Structures are given as C-alpha cells and as structure tokens.
Amino acid sequence: MTRMTDEQLDQTITRHLTWRATQLQGIPDAQGMAWRIAGERWSRRPRWQSALAVLVATVVLTMAAVATLIVAGSRPPAGPLTNGPLVVANALGWTGIDPASGAPVQLEPCDGQCEEAMDPRLSADGRTVFFVDPSSEGGDLRSDQPGWAIWRWDRLGGSVRRVVGCDELTCTLRRPIPSPDGQYLAYGQGDDAPGIPMPPLDEVAVVDAETGREVRRFKGLIADGWWWEYPNFAWDADGQLLVLNLDPDGFRYRRIDVTTGAEADVTLPQNGFIETSPDGTATLVTTGDPDAWRVWILDDRFEHTRLLWKGEQQWAAGTWSPDGTRFAGQTRSEAPPPKNMAYDLQVIDITTGTVTTHVDDDAVGGQPLWLPAD
Amino acid sequence: MVTDKPLEPELARPVALAPAGADVGLEAFVVEHYDRLVRLARLVCHDATDATDAVQAGLERAWRHRGGLRDVERRSSWLDRIVVREAIRVSRRRRTWLERVLGLDHDGDVVLPSADPTPDVALRVTLDGALDRLSPEQRAVVALHLYAGYTVQETADLVGAPLETVRSRLRLARERLRAALGETQP
Numbered sequence: 271m272t273r274m275t276d277e278q279l280d281q282t283i284t285r286h287l288t289w290r291a292t293q294l295q296g297i298p299d300a301q302g303m304a305w306r307i308a309g310e311r312w313s314r315r316p317r318w319q320s321a322l323a324v325l326v327a328t329v330v331l332t333m334a335a336v337a338t339l340i341v342a343g344s345r346p347p348a349g350p351l352t353n354g355p356l357v358v359a360n361a362l363g364w365t366g367i368d369p370a371s372g373a374p375v376q377l378e379p380c381d382g383q384c385e386e387a388m389d390p391r392l393s394a395d396g397r398t399v400f401f402v403d404p405s406s407e408g409g410d411l412r413s414d415q416p417g418w419a420i421w422r423w424d425r426l427g428g429s430v431r432r433v434v435g436c437d438e439l440t441c442t443l444r445r446p447i448p449s450p451d452g453q454y455l456a457y458g459q460g461d462d463a464p465g466i467p468m469p470p471l472d473e474v475a476v477v478d479a480e481t482g483r484e485v486r487r488f489k490g491l492i493a494d495g496w497w498w499e500y501p502n503f504a505w506d507a508d509g510q511l512l513v514l515n516l517d518p519d520g521f522r523y524r525r526i527d528v529t530t531g532a533e534a535d536v537t538l539p540q541n542g543f544i545e546t547s548p549d550g551t552a553t554l555v556t557t558g559d560p561d562a563w564r565v566w567i568l569d570d571r572f573e574h575t576r577l578l579w580k581g582e583q584q585w586a587a588g589t590w591s592p593d594g595t596r597f598a599g600q601t602r603s604e605a606p607p608p609k610n611m612a613y614d615l616q617v618i619d620i621t622t623g624t625v626t627t628h629v630d631d632d633a634v635g636g637q638p639l640w641l642p643a644d
Numbered sequence: 645m646v647t648d649k650p651l652e653p654e655l656a657r658p659v660a661l662a663p664a665g666a667d668v669g670l671e672a673f674v675v676e677h678y679d680r681l682v683r684l685a686r687l688v689c690h691d692a693t694d695a696t697d698a699v700q701a702g703l704e705r706a707w708r709h710r711g712g713l714r715d716v717e718r719r720s721s722w723l724d725r726i727v728v729r730e731a732i733r734v735s736r737r738r739r740t741w742l743e744r745v746l747g748l749d750h751d752g753d754v755v756l757p758s759a760d761p762t763p764d765v766a767l768r769v770t771l772d773g774a775l776d777r778l779s780p781e782q783r784a785v786v787a788l789h790l791y792a793g794y795t796v797q798e799t800a801d802l803v804g805a806p807l808e809t810v811r812s813r814l815r816l817a818r819e820r821l822r823a824a825l826g827e828t829q830p
Contacts, residue, residue, distance in 0.1 A: 273827045279818055280790055286771045287791040291683035602812075 351396045351548065351592035351642035356617070356628060390639035393448045393479075394548055396592055399423040399639065400433070400446040400455060400479075418443040420457055422479070425641070434475075434482035445637070448479055449505045450550050454528060455479040456503055456511055474503050474513055476528045486528045488513060502543055507550025507570040512536065514544075536572055543586065547594045552620065554578075554597050556585040565597075565618060579623045583616070592642035595620055598628070600638065673719050674703060681727045687787035688731035688780055698734045702727035724792065725802040728784050732803075735780035767825075774824030782817045785810050 274282065390401040403419050419435030420443055433455065436443060446457040459473040476486040491513065502514035502523075511526045523544075525536040538544065538555055545554045553568040565579040588599025598617045615628045615638055674681075678699070685695035685702075702723070775783060781803070788799040789810075800810040 273822070276818065279822065282767075283771070283786065283818075283821060284790045286768060286775075287687055287787060289768065290772060290775070291686050291791060 353591045353593050353596075354641040354643040356598055356615070357390065357639040357641055389445045389637045391445075391447050391637075392548075392589070392592070392639060392641065393452050394450045395452060396642040397425055398448070398452070399425060399641075400448055402443055402446060402457075403432075417441060420446045420455070425644075432482075433479065434477050434484075445503075447503070447505060449509050449511075449528075450507065450546075451509055452479060454485060454509075456505065458503070474511075476511065486511075486526070486531065488526075504544040504546050504553070505550075506546060506553070506572075512538070512544060514538075538568065538572060543588075545588065545590060545597065547590050547620075548592060549594055552594070554590070554620075556599075565623075567620060578620070579618055579625065581625075583614075583625075585616075586637070589638050589640045591617075591640045596640075598638045598640055674723070677720065677723065681723060684724060684787060684792060685727050685731040687775075687791055688728060688783045689735050690776060694734050695731065698731035699727055701734070702730035721794075721798070721802060724788070724794075725804075728788060728802060729804070732780040732784050735783075770824055771821065774821050777824075778817055778820060781805075782813045782820075785813045786817050789814060 388402040390399050392399055400420060400422050403421055417436040418441060420433050421430055422433050423430045433446075434443075434457075436459075442460045444458045444460075446455055448455050454476050455478070456474060456476045459475055472489070472491050474488045474491060475484060477484050502512075504512050506512055506525065511528055512523050513526060514523050523536045523538045525534050526532070538553075543556045547553070551570050553570070553572065555566045555568060557564050557566065562580055563582065563584050564577060565585055567576045567578045568574065583601040586600045586602075588597055590597050596617050596619055598615065601614050601616045616625050617628060618625045681699050681702070682692075682695055685698040686692055689695040689698055703726075775786070778786070784803055785799050785805075788794045788802055789796060794802060796810055796814070797807060800807045803810065805813075
C-alpha cells in the first residue's frame with residue numbers, strides 16, 4: 271500500500287475515531303447509569319469474566335501472601351542483601367519478573383481496587399518500600415484522604431501506611447528516596463499553576479521517614495526537562511542530599527546537610543539522573559544527548575569517574591540491585607520504528623557494562639524496584 | 645454485538661443526584677457534555693461498557709473534588725482530563741497478567757453497524773483492531789489530539805505526561821496504524 275502523508279493518515283484516523291466514538295451499542299443498561307454523588311457507593315456492573323479473574327487471583331494471591339508472611343516472619347534478614355525479583359509497580363499493585371527465569375511475580379494481593387503505585391524505592395536495609403499513590407483528582411482507595419501521597423510498605427510485617435501527602439488536589443509528589451540510615455525521606459513536589467495543570471516538579475522536600483514531619487524544603491528548583499521533568503536528587507554515602515539546580519552559572523549540583531542546612535558545590539556529570547548504590551560506595555549517573563547516551567560510575571568521594579556504557583538508548587531513573595552489582599532502569603531509543611520510543615526494562619552490569627533486556631516495549635509503568643531475596 | 649440502533653438519548657444521560665446547595669452549574673455542564681465524555685472514553689477503552697464505567701468513575705471523582713476547579717472556563721478540559729485518565733486506568737485493569745493468561749482481555753466482538761454508510765468496512769475493521777492493540781496511554785493521546793482536537797501540548801497537560809512523551813506516543817501510534825494498513829517504510 272502506498273504510504274500516506276502524516277496529514278492524510280491523521281485525517282483517516284480522525285474519520286475512523288469519529289465513527290468509533292459513536293459505537294455505543296454495548297451499553298445494556300444505560301438507565302442504571304447515574305452520576306453518583308460523594309457518600310454514595312458507586313458500583314460497577316458485574317461481569318463474569320472479571321469476577322472469575324478476581325476470584326482466582328484473590329485465592330491464589332492470598333495463599334501466596336499467607337505463605338510469604340509465614341516464611342518472612344520466621345526469619346529476619348541479616349547480612350548483605352541478595353537479589354530477589356525485579357518489580358515494576360502499576361495500578362494492579364506490585365507486579366514484576368524474576369530476573370533469572372523471567373517468570374511473573376505478583377507481590378501484593380489486589381482485588382482490582384488498587385490505586386496506582388508509582389516510583390517505588392527500597393530502604394537501605396531492604397525492609398521498607400516507599401511509593402507514591404497518585405490520586406490526581408482525589409479518590410484515594412487506600413484512604414479517604416484525597417490527593418497524591420507517599421506511603422511506606424513494611425515488606426516483612428505486611429502493613430502499608432501513609433507517610434506524607436498533599437493537602438491540595440493540585441499538588442503532585444514524585445520519587446520518594448529514603449536516606450541511607452533510614453531516618454529521612456526526600457521527594458519531589460510540584461503544584462499546579464493557573465493554566466498549567468501538570469507542571470514540572472520544582473521543589474524537593476525532606477521529611478522524617480517515620481512521622482512525615484518536614485525537615486527541609488528546597489523551592490524554585492529547575493527541572494532538567496530531559497526525562498520525567500522532576501528534579502535530580504539523591505543521597506550520598508554520608509547521608510547528605512545531592513540536588514541539581516540551574517542557577518546563573520548553569521547547572522550544578524549542591525551537596526546539602528539536611529540537619530544543618532549547610533551547602534557546598536559538588537562536581538558531577540550533569541543533566542542526568544543520579545542514583546547511589548545501596549552501600550553508598552558508588553553513584554551511577556546517566557547523561558547524554560540523542561547521539562550518545564552515557565552511564566557513568568563514580569566512587570563515594572565523587573573523585574573517580576568511570577564511563578560504564580555509551581549507546582543509543584536513553585536511561586531513566588532506575589534501581590540498583592540489592593547486592594549492588596547491577597542497575598535496572600527504563601530505557602528508550604531513537605531507533606527506527608517500531609522500536610523508536612518503545613520503553614524497555616534493562617539491566618546493566620556495574621562491572622562490565624553489559625546490558626540485558628528484561629521487558630521489551632511497553633515497559634512504561636514507572637520506576638522499577640529491585641527487591642532483595644527473602 | 646451487531647446493531648444499527650442508536651442509543652436512546654434519554655437513556656444515555658446521567659441521572660443527577662446532587663443535593664440542595666450542590667454545584668448546579670457543574671451538574672448542568674455534565675448533563676450537557678455526558679455523551680461527549682462517553683464518546684471520548686470509548687476511544688480509549690476497549691468497549692462501551694468500560695467507557696461508561698470510566699465516565700461514571702470520573703464524574704464521581706469530579707463531583708467529590710469539584711472544589712479543585714478554580715476556573716469554570718476550564719470545565720471542559722478539566723472533565724476531559726479526569727475522564728481520560730480514568731479510562732486509561734480502567735483499560736489498564738483490564739490487562740492484568742491473570743486476564744491475559746486466562747484470555748479474558750480481548751473483547752472479541754467488533755461492532756459493525758449493518759447500515760454502514762461507507763463502503764470500506766475492511767478499513768474500519770483494520771483500524772479498529774489496530775487501535776485496540778495500542779496501549780491505553782497511546783489511545784488516549786490519539787483520541788485527545790486527533791478526535792477531541794487538543795494540541796499536542798494540551799494533550800500532554802491533560803494526560804499528565806511530558807510533551808516529548810506524548811509526541812513519542814503519537815509517533816508510535818501512527819507507525820503502528822500504518823503497519824496495520826500494510827504501508828511500507830519510506
């Protein structure tokens with residue numbers, strides 16, 4: 271078939287969408303559809319397929335969860351962490367893959383009523399996972415409090431509780447990162463402005479990881495606009511916060527003692543994501559442009575820089591493996607269709623720079639999480 | 645399901661249950677725009693049932709959080725944003741790994757009106773199948789940009805994704821639709 275111009279294709283698609291949008295004959299009981307107000311329970315019409323899937327999933331996952339809790343509760347983790355499943359959090363709870371076998375893993379029982387879980391991050395001791403529950407228009411299923419919130423999941427105890435959230439529905443929270451000692455939690459925040467429903471995040475807040483009490487807040491930060499457009503920040507091995515910002519001298523990292531507020535410049539490869547390894551001995555930085563994307567490894571003093579990888583794929587913020595030997599991140603490439611702009615979940619070996627792909631295409635689901643083996 | 649009978653307008657409209665003192669302006673606005681919202685959601689969801697589910701859930705959210713709308717002139721895009729995001733959420737839930745394993749994630753029934761006014765039914769079937777194979781996020785940006793008429797920047801604002809991400813989704817969607825139509829690479 272001859273290739274249409276983009277304009278011709280768009281016209282064809284628009285004509286088809288106009289037709290498709292009118293195909294509403296599948297509504298069997300529109301009389302029952304009502305705009306329910308707050309305080310009344312809205313109920314979805316039962317569908318036997320969904321009911322069967324939910325029933326089977328509930329039984330299987332409940333049994334798995336019970337077995338997991340029994341096993342986990344009987345032996346607390348000790349010593350260096352070893353690698354467990356590689357996980358991507360999504361609206362279904364926690365789903366993932368076993369990096370060794372490629373088998374799917376579902377970690378949290380979910381009856382289909384889960385809110386989306388984004389940006390999961392493991393604590394240094396491997397016991398807690400912090401994540402964002404985005405309720406862009408409110409309607410939080412985990413609690414009655416609307417708005418975006420950061421939650422903490424006690425992996426061994428099984429409890430999930432809210433740490434901090436937005437008071438306003440126009441606020442967005444992203445990328446919660448616990449400090450190496452587990453005392454603090456840093457996250458990015460943005461607020462809607464008139465006419466800008468979803469602005470880049472321009473604040474980094476530091477709160478007590480247990481109570482949610484605010485310790486520091488850095489405002490007016492300029493996001494790099496390169497990937498998800500939230501500020502670059504990470505904890506270093508000394509428990510100080512690294513924050514990238516644009517000032518009159520250009521992009522530069524500031525190293526901040528969150529207890530005293532003292533700041534100092536630090537030189538890092540710029541305009542990329544920074545991720546510190548679980549033991550703080552190495553920092554991974556991703557940088558580049560469409561012609562050459564790079565992954566760097568720095569030592570804990572930021573003095574020795576090693577180019578680990580260079581290629582055509584753009585790396586996003588990701589997760590170190592619990593044992594600190596590998597790094598998993600979402601990547602995308604500028605390759606010709608259909609691989610252009612397809613998101614993969616890839617793992618890079620920190621020693622050799624070897625990259626392996628674990629999820630091809632459609633790996634969009636937020637930042638991956640690499641859990642320890644329990 | 646094959647039928648050419650249009651939906652009764654009275655049945656398609658929501659029943660207002662707002663109490664005294666509620667935002668009557670929003671209520672009236674929703675009643676007026678309900679059909680449009682369902683059509684928009686239909687382009688993201690696999691079927692009309694999911695679309696109406698998404699609209700219902702979206703309207704419930706809108707009603708509960710109507711205080712967050714500071715500019716009534718932006719009601720239309722505000723509701724579109726809520727409903728489209730809910731449609732993406734509904735579509736994602738339909739694609740659980742368990743549903744995929746059990747083969748329950750496909751509708752299987754392509755709606756073909758018997759009184760199809762255009763002769764190229766095969767083209768519609770092809771495009772419909774290709775659209776169904778796009779991700780919910782890709783269908784959302786295609787619907788908002790090419791059906792609802794939002795600019796790419798407005799579409800990015802509505803779905804809450806960076807501009808470049810939306811451009812990428814549109815580019816990938818176009819390429820997949822081209823491939824479905826049997827076009828060859830230039």
